Amino acid sequence: MKWRVILEPDHETGDWAVWCPELPGCVSAGETEAEALENIRQAIALYLEPDTITLKPGAVMREVLVT
Numbered sequence: 716m717k718w719r720v721i722l723e724p725d726h727e728t729g730d731w732a733v734w735c736p737e738l739p740g741c742v743s744a745g746e747t748e749a750e751a752l753e754n755i756r757q758a759i760a761l762y763l764e765p766d767t768i769t770l771k772p773g774a775v776m777r778e779v780l781v782t
Contacts (some may be wrong), residue, residue: 720755721771722748
């Protein structure tokens with residue numbers, strides 16, 4: 716799956732900040748553009764990893780398709 720990411724250079728340090736606009740709070744950085752891209756790949760994978768959910772008695776979990 717492809718995700719848009721935004722890279723911005725830090726002119727003071729030379730590092731790169733990177734974030735994914737569709738995933739609020741999913742940010743990373745790197746010393747090079749390539750490192751920042753690899754780091755955001757890892758951050759997106761962690762962001763999308765499902766959390767453990769404890770359901771209350773009587774609760775039902777379902778999945779929905781959004782198109």
